Amino acid sequence: MNVYDTLKERGYIQKTSNDDGIKKLLENPPVTIYEGFDPTAKSLHIGQLSNIIVLKYLQDAGHKIIFLVGGGTGLIGDPTDKAQTRPMLSLDELNTNAEALKKQAEKLLLRFDGENPAIILNNADWIANANVKDYLRNITSKISANFLLTLETFKKRLVANQHLSLMEFLYPSLQAWDYLHLFEKYNCKLQVGGSDQWANILTGVNLVQSVHQEEVFALTWPLVTDSAGVKIGKTSEGEKVWLDPEMSSAFDCYQFLQSIDDASVEDLLKRLTFLPLTEIAEIIKDKRKAQRRLAYEVTKLVHGEEKAKGAENKSESVFGNEGSPDVSIHIKDLGLSEDGLIEDLLIKSQIVTSKSELKRLIDQKGISINGITLTNQDKKLAEFFDGKEFIKIQKGKRKAVLLKKE
Known part of the structure; x- marks a missing residue:
């Protein structure tokens, strides 16, 4: 089976620049393919695991993978789907994050040695110290401002009269430059990524075709979301679930x-x-x-x-067989310690709304901690932890809360 068909049946293909062209391209490995990763953090998050899995499918099918770290584009920050300008990271922060992503990529599913190894590049190598005159003449002159103005991110900002800097407006041209550079140096014919990157990737496709009159391709997959369309990657506490074991257990x-x-x-x-x-x-x-x-x-x-x-x-x-809690809470986030009272915990965590509700639930045997029915709201948290990392609070039959000590 063509790897294109495998990706399609598993739900990885949402939009392409040319379905038949990409399918035919992938029938004859090796094809050089790249994906860019933004070094705005020291780790990828759980929602980005699908990106790595797609690259593994392509690598296992015999294709050459370029894992591109955006050390140069990160100096600007991708404005896609952002209502305001992203905070700019320092060069030191970007370099630290870029190095961490390189190490993480090597530990995950891709092969960077042995047969058909993937390669890691950093676009800071051609962007960070670029000649402005050459960039303006050779890159921006080939990209249509009319096209950029149709991009949803920019249209939303303009309609809402929100600030849009020229720096942000030019971001797609920098990502397009990546595609041009990788085509010229590595004969890269396909860029892949999440659906939010479609416009940026297509800008690169158009740039390569404008400069070299040769077709290259774009393929995107749906973002990993829940059934409501919300991106998956954050806990109920708003904390991201990272792929780095030192950041998320x-x-x-x-x-x-x-x-x-x-x-x-x-x-x-x-x-x-x-x-x-x-x-x-x-x-x-x-x-x-x-x-x-x-x-x-x-x-x-x-x-x-x-x-x-x-x-x-x-x-x-x-x-047990009840599954996971509705929410997880750290006691320090509530301003409590193990010396605090269970009553204060239940109210501050909004498990109950008042002392009267708590008293009613205790009378009805409606709250249990670690499987034991609570009978006294004046007990200290330390009694329930007793050397444990966390305790489970159950309210009624449905609501469960995991309370973490650290």
Whole structure:
């Protein structure tokens, strides 16, 4: 099967510049393909795992992969889908993040040595110290401002009368320059990325065709979202789930994915795991088991089998077959310590709205902690932690909260 067909049936293809052209291109490996990664953080997040998986499919099919770190474009910051100018990072911050992404890429699914190794490049090598005159004459002169003004990000800013700097307006031209450079130096014929990058990628396609009168291609996939269309990658506390184990633990990864809504599980099993489609069709018949399988498989990819099993066991010891909590809270975020009262915790965390509601629930035996019915609101948190990393608070049959000590 052509790798294009594999990507299509697993839901990775949303838009292309030429369906038939790309399918024919991928029939004859090796084709040089690249994707750019913005070094605005020291790690990729869980939603970007699908990007790496697509690159692995392409590499395993015999194609040459370029993992491009945007050390040069990061000096500007991608304005796509941003209502205001992004905070600019310092050169030192970008360099630190770029180096961290390189190391992370090497630890993930791609091969950077042995047979058909991927290569890592940094566009700072041709952008950071570029000659302004050459950039204006050779790059911007070939890109239509009329086209840029049609881009949704810029149109929204202009309609809302929000500030749009010339720096941001020129960002697509810098990303297009990447494509031109990689075409000229590495004969790169295809750029891939998330659907939010379609306009930037297409700008590059147009630039290469304008300069060299040769067709190159663009392929994008849907962003990883829940059933409501919200990007997946943040916990209920607003914290991102990172692929770096020092930034997000295996347990955090497992719990996050186990709480994914039922309607999203099938799509994520297709796009965040390598499980056969026939097996996925069987798994999703039991939504609860499907959530746990998704959590386990993805945690295994990111953190390894041993830590995935540990996260699975820890989750089952805390929640049994009930699944993950509705929300996780750190006691320090509530301004509490282990010396605080359980009553203060329940009110500050909004598990209950008042002392009277708490008293009523206690009388009705409606609140339990670590599986034991709460009978006294004046107890200290230390009594419940008692050497544990976290405690589970259950309100009624539905609402569960995981309270973390650290």
